[in-house]
Amino acid sequence: MQFKVEAVCRDTNARAGVLSLPNGDVDTPVFMPVGTNATVKTLLPSDIEELGYSLILSNTYHLYLRPGEDVITRAQGLHSFMSFKGNILTDSGGFQVYSLARFRKMHDDGVEFRSHIDGSLHYFTPEKVVNIQKTLGSQIMMPLDECTAAGVGYETAKQAEERTYQWAVRSKEEFDRRCDPDKQSIFAIIQGNMFRDLRKISLERLADLDFPGYAIGGLSVGEHKDDMYGILSQIAPNMPSSKPRYLMGVGEPVDLLNAVEHGIDMFDCVLPTRNARNASVFTLNGIISLRNERFKSDFSPIDETCGCTACKKFSLSYMRHLFKTKEILGLILATKHNLYFLKRLMDGARDAVKNGAFTDFKKKFIAKYKK
Amino acid sequence: MQFKVEAVCRDTNARAGVLSLPNGDVDTPVFMPVGTNATVKTLLPSDIEELGYSLILSNTYHLYLRPGEDVITRAQGLHSFMSFKGNILTDSGGFQVYSLARFRKMHDDGVEFRSHIDGSLHYFTPEKVVNIQKTLGSQIMMPLDECTAAGVGYETAKQAEERTYQWAVRSKEEFDRRCDPDKQSIFAIIQGNMFRDLRKISLERLADLDFPGYAIGGLSVGEHKDDMYGILSQIAPNMPSSKPRYLMGVGEPVDLLNAVEHGIDMFDCVLPTRNARNASVFTLNGIISLRNERFKSDFSPIDETCGCTACKKFSLSYMRHLFKTKEILGLILATKHNLYFLKRLMDGARDAVKNGAFTDFKKKFIAKYKK
Numbered sequence: 239m240q241f242k243v244e245a246v247c248r249d250t251n252a253r254a255g256v257l258s259l260p261n262g263d264v265d266t267p268v269f270m271p272v273g274t275n276a277t278v279k280t281l282l283p284s285d286i287e288e289l290g291y292s293l294i295l296s297n298t299y300h301l302y303l304r305p306g307e308d309v310i311t312r313a314q315g316l317h318s319f320m321s322f323k324g325n326i327l328t329d330s331g332g333f334q335v336y337s338l339a340r341f342r343k344m345h346d347d348g349v350e351f352r353s354h355i356d357g358s359l360h361y362f363t364p365e366k367v368v369n370i371q372k373t374l375g376s377q378i379m380m381p382l383d384e385c386t387a388a389g390v391g392y393e394t395a396k397q398a399e400e401r402t403y404q405w406a407v408r409s410k411e412e413f414d415r416r417c418d419p420d421k422q423s424i425f426a427i428i429q430g431n432m433f434r435d436l437r438k439i440s441l442e443r444l445a446d447l448d449f450p451g452y453a454i455g456g457l458s459v460g461e462h463k464d465d466m467y468g469i470l471s472q473i474a475p476n477m478p479s480s481k482p483r484y485l486m487g488v489g490e491p492v493d494l495l496n497a498v499e500h501g502i503d504m505f506d507c508v509l510p511t512r513n514a515r516n517a518s519v520f521t522l523n524g525i526i527s528l529r530n531e532r533f534k535s536d537f538s539p540i541d542e543t544c545g546c547t548a549c550k551k552f553s554l555s556y557m558r559h560l561f562k563t564k565e566i567l568g569l570i571l572a573t574k575h576n577l578y579f580l581k582r583l584m585d586g587a588r589d590a591v592k593n594g595a596f597t598d599f600k601k602k603f604i605a606k607y608k609k
Numbered sequence: 610m611q612f613k614v615e616a617v618c619r620d621t622n623a624r625a626g627v628l629s630l631p632n633g634d635v636d637t638p639v640f641m642p643v644g645t646n647a648t649v650k651t652l653l654p655s656d657i658e659e660l661g662y663s664l665i666l667s668n669t670y671h672l673y674l675r676p677g678e679d680v681i682t683r684a685q686g687l688h689s690f691m692s693f694k695g696n697i698l699t700d701s702g703g704f705q706v707y708s709l710a711r712f713r714k715m716h717d718d719g720v721e722f723r724s725h726i727d728g729s730l731h732y733f734t735p736e737k738v739v740n741i742q743k744t745l746g747s748q749i750m751m752p753l754d755e756c757t758a759a760g761v762g763y764e765t766a767k768q769a770e771e772r773t774y775q776w777a778v779r780s781k782e783e784f785d786r787r788c789d790p791d792k793q794s795i796f797a798i799i800q801g802n803m804f805r806d807l808r809k810i811s812l813e814r815l816a817d818l819d820f821p822g823y824a825i826g827g828l829s830v831g832e833h834k835d836d837m838y839g840i841l842s843q844i845a846p847n848m849p850s851s852k853p854r855y856l857m858g859v860g861e862p863v864d865l866l867n868a869v870e871h872g873i874d875m876f877d878c879v880l881p882t883r884n885a886r887n888a889s890v891f892t893l894n895g896i897i898s899l900r901n902e903r904f905k906s907d908f909s910p911i912d913e914t915c916g917c918t919a920c921k922k923f924s925l926s927y928m929r930h931l932f933k934t935k936e937i938l939g940l941i942l943a944t945k946h947n948l949y950f951l952k953r954l955m956d957g958a959r960d961a962v963k964n965g966a967f968t969d970f971k972k973k974f975i976a977k978y979k980k
Contacts, residue, residue, distance in 0.1 A: 275934040276927070282918070282938065305905070305930045312906050313926060321922045534676070535683045547653070551692045555684060556647070559676045563646040566937060567653065 239377070239423040239450055241266075241482045241503075247596040251475045251501035254591040257482055259325040259377045260421055261317075262292045266482065266503040267587055269489065269580045270295045270327060272511060275304065276320040278577075279511050280570045283322040289546075289574065290581050292324040293377075295506040298370050299334035302360075303353050307373050315375030327506070328376035330367050332383040332402075332427070333455065333487070344384060346401065364405040368412040368424070376422065380453065381409030383427040388461035395431035399440050402429040402455075406444055425451035425484060428473060432465045437473050445478055451504075452477045453484035458493075458507075467496060474500035491520060491583055491607060495600045498587050510580050514572035517561045520579040524607050528572060533558040546578035547571060610748070610794040610821055612853045612874075618967040622846045622872035625962040628853055630696040630748045631792055632688075633663045637853065637874040638958055640860065640951045641666045641698060643882060646675065647691040649948075650882050651941045654693040660917075660945065661952050663695040664748075666877040669741050670705035673731075674724050678744050686746030698877070699747035701738050703754035703773075703798070704826065704858070715755060717772065735776040739783040739795070747793065751824065752780030754798040759832035766802035770811050773800040773826075777815055796822035796855060799844060803836045808844050816849055822875075823848045824855035829864075829878075838867060845871035862891060862954055862978060866971045869958050881951050885943035888932045891950040895978050899943060904929040917949035918942060 240258040247253065257264040271278045271286065273296045278286055286294060296316060305319075313319035316326060332349075335342050339351035348363035364382045371379035382405050384398040406426050413424045426449040430436030444452065454473055457466050470485070474497065477483045482503045488494065489507025497505065510520070517528040521541045528540075539549035540557065548557065548571035560568030583603070590599035611629040618624065628635040642649045642657065644667045649657055657665060667687060676690075684690035687697060703720075706713050710722035719734035735753045742750035753776050755769040777797050784795045797820040801807030815823065825844055828837050841856070845868065848854045853874045859865065860878025868876065881891070888899040892912045899911075910920035911928065919928065919942035931939030954974070961970035 275930070275936055277931060277936050277938045280937045280941075282941070283922070300934075304934055305926065309906055309926060309930070313908060313924070319924075319927055319930075321927070535680055537684060551654070553684070553690075555676065555680060556690055556692070559646070559680070559690075560648060563671075563675055565646055565648050566651045566940060567648045569937060570651075570653070570941075 241451070241480070243479070245592045247499075247591050248594055249597055250499045252498045252587070252591050252596045253501060253503065254588045255482070255503060257293075257503070259293065261323060261325040261377060264293045264325060265585070265588055267494075267498045267584050268293060268504055269494065269584050270504065270506040271577055272296075272506055272508045273320070273326075274300050274508075276301060276316060278573075279515065280566070280573045283320065285574065286322070287324065289577050291577065293327060294322070294324065295327050295329060296374070296376065297331070297334060298328050298367060298374065299331035299338070301328075301374060302331065302370050303355055307370055311373050315373070317375060325377040326374075327378040328371050328374050328380065329486075329506075330371070330380040330382045330427075331362055332380075333385050335362065336385040344401065346404070348382070349384075364408040365412040368409050369416060372417050372422065378451065379413070379422055379424045380427060381406050381424060383429055383455055385429070385456050385459065386431050388432060388459050388465070390431060392433060392436075395429075395433050395436055399430045399436045402427060403440065403443055406447060406449075410447055410449065423450045425449055425453050425482075427453045427455040427486070428477075429456050431456060432461055432469060434469070434472055437469055441473055441476060449481070451482040451484060453486050453504075454502075455486050457485065458487040463493075466493075470497055470500050470502075474502050477501070489580065491580070492604055494580070494583065495587060495603060499596070499600060510576035511573050514576045515569045517568070517572065519572050519575050522603075522606050523609065528554070528557045528561050528568070530558070540575055541579075544575065544578060544582075546575045548575040612822070612851070614850070616963045618870075618962050619965055620968055621870045623869050623958070623962050623967045624872060624874065625959045626853070626874060628664075628874070630664065632694060632696040632748060635664045635696060636956070636959055638865075638869045638955050639664060639875055640865065640955050641875065641877040642948055643667075643877055643879045644691070644697075645671050645879075647672060647687060649944075650886065651937070651944045654691065656945065657693070658695065660948050662948065664698060665693070665695065666698045666700060667745070667747065668702070668705060669699050669738060669745065670702035670709070672699075672745060673702065673741055674726055678741055682744050686744070688746060696748040697745075698749040699742050699745050699751065700857075700877075701742070701751040701753045701798075702733055703751075704756050706733065707756040715772065717775070719753070720755075735779040736783040739780050740787065743788050743793065749822065750784070750793055750795045751798060752777050752795060754800055754826055756800070756827050756830065757802050759803060759830050759836070761802060763804055763807075766804050766807055770801045770807045773798060774811065774814055777818060777820075781818055781820065794821045796820055796824050796853075798824045798826040798857070799848075800827050802827060803832055803840060805840070805843055808840055812844055812847060820852070822853040822855060824857050824875075825873075826857050828856065829858040834864075837864075841868055841871050841873075845873050848872070860951065862951070863975055865951070865954065866958060866974060870967070870971060881947035882944050885947045886940045888939070888943065890943050890946050893974075893977050894980065899925070899928045899932050899939070901929070911946055912950075915946065915949060915953075917946045919946040
């Protein structure tokens with residue numbers, strides 16, 4: 239993996255770069271669509287490629303439970319299993335164990351949890367999670383971390399930060415022992431909840447370990463936006479500048495631009511795909527619901543300026559009809575639209591950084607979007 | 610509309626033809642995918658075209674209820690509304706009023722029914738149904754008919770046959786008054802339940818009205834297969850030979866070949882698309898369920914000889930995974946597969962008729978499929 243910063247904004251920390259991964263180059267800033275169960279919901283791999291996405295996220299936790307490591311091993315990895323030729327980043331499962339599992343018990347050695355599907359008992363260690371991701375064959379893997387809810391006390395957050403650090407050390411050691419750095423890379427995850435000193439410690443000692451990329455975890459977990467932006471403005475600009483910076487779990491358009499402004503290069507979130515399935519789509523004038531009565535006889539597209547399949551071929555009236563009749567095509571088209579929208583937004587931000595016009599780009603987008 | 614019979618089988622009534630419709634030629638025998646709510650479930654119009662289908666079916670009953678005539682009028686017709694360039698046949702609603710409506714009351718003038726969606730009260734007359742289909746702009750429309758359940762008494766069946774005939778007369782008159790025969794055509798529907806004399810009367814007096822095409826309705830409604838084949842063998846060969854012959858609501862592969870053998874040219878059924886969404890897919894060796902445990906680590910495709918997207922790109926193991934995790938991509942891929950399968954079956958039957966080998970083609974297919 240190589241990362242090259244091509245341009246940095248004059249008056250902010252926004253940057254444009256290229257992340258060179260084994261399955262192709264990725265322009266940054268980049269949003270990664272989420273393919274939890276080895277499929278970006280409602281889309282074919284060819285759809286993902288057509289949308290211009292050459293890097294998606296998938297989930298170790300989900301794939302470990304279904305179809306299971308044995309099936310993925312026999313399939314010769316995740317790419318072959320799901321027939322996707324691009325790059326894949328796999329999340330470690332730390333966040334899913336925190337957010338989904340029926341039960342979790344943290345130990346210094348690892349985490350015990352019950353599957354949200356059948357209640358079966360499992361145990362993740364940092365080493366095990368590296369090895370599952372070796373089997374998956376993702377281009378970028380994440381180390382097991384401990385995520386804490388917004389609102390936990392200082393001591394709980396401190397313990398999680400400490401554990402996340404120790405697990406990062408062990409993950410890197412296991413990676414170095416077992417994985418081929420020409421094929422896979424491992425990022426570090428900064429934790430520390432909303433406590434600035436913990437975030438600072440987390441960043442500093444992980445930076446010393448010289449990971450090829452750094453992520454901010456544990457944001458967008460229910461905290462106030464001000465808290466998120468506070469941590470972001472403190473941490474992002476101080477993350478190693480020659481390495482890609484990844485903000486996990488953020489996908490709301492305004493949040494994306496604010497994070498880019500602070501120097502973030504990579505994002506993932508279920509928001510665009512999940513919202514799409516709830517008939518909620520992005521437009522330059524903000525989010526609209528395709529179920530709205532006012533679209534009943536509106537034969538214009540979702541967005542006149544959008545080049546996605548939904549906007550090129552179908553009207554708001556038809557989209558509304560599909561959602562009212564619970565037709566799957568509605569989910570497909572709305573998903574394509576939302577992912578196209580975020581691709582265009584990230585491409586626009588990138589161009590703006592390169593042209594020295596990011597601040598203006600962001601201001602204009604937000605003024606229209608929030609009007 | 611023009612119909613040309615290109616070849617007839619030497620030892621059966623099977624035939625190959627071309628149905629020339631305003632939006633393109635259609636080779637027969639042809640299976641029509643069902644697009645109930647102005648969408649063939651899970652597919653884009655471009656997918657339908659790629660599968661080789663240039664004629665689909667849609668439903669007057671459903672479109673009349675949602676989005677409603679006013680929306681379709683403003684959309685300038687169904688093709689424009691759903692962005693489909695091929696040909697559309699619309700069913701009259703007679704069958705849906707029979708099978709779906711919460712309540713129906715037959716009158717000589719028309720049928721009163723309550724919507725299955727919201728219970729609202731509606732009234733269809735033959736004239737009204739022609740005019741709705743004029744608004745829809747379907748290339749082939751069907752007249753309002755009265756469908757009866759398998760097992761009704763002779764008098765009920767006789768009354769329905771009589772009403773269906775009277776409504777056909779009125780439908781044709783309304784069509785001649787109001788519709789442009791260069792743009793739309795109307796077929797007749799033969800009823801008569803399982804009573805051979807009623808079927809014979811229905812066929813004979815509808816044939817006298819010189820419709821451009823003829824359909825057999827009221828089969829595949831719960832009767833024994835023997836009853837269906839009995840009516841089919843009696844009626845199909847005696848339907849006007851220069852006109853297309855359409856068997857409504859049949860889509861099971863063996864039934865299709867048996868009906869082709871009796872001289873049927875056109876079919877529609879929800880079976881391939883509905884079954885697909887239940888993980889049930891056609892193979893040359895019969896139907897399989899993609900949820901089956903034995904496919905867990907089977908990395909071969911559904912059918913090695915199939916050229917559909919599912920079979921070219923994805924394994925049984927992956928398909929099973931998609932259905933086990935309730936992923937929409939599974940529904941999409943299985944739908945594509947089943948429709949590809951029926952297209953290939955109909956194309957094979959057509960080629961066989963033209964090559965004088967239909968009987969052999971049918972025998973070999975069934976021997977393998979039913980093994």
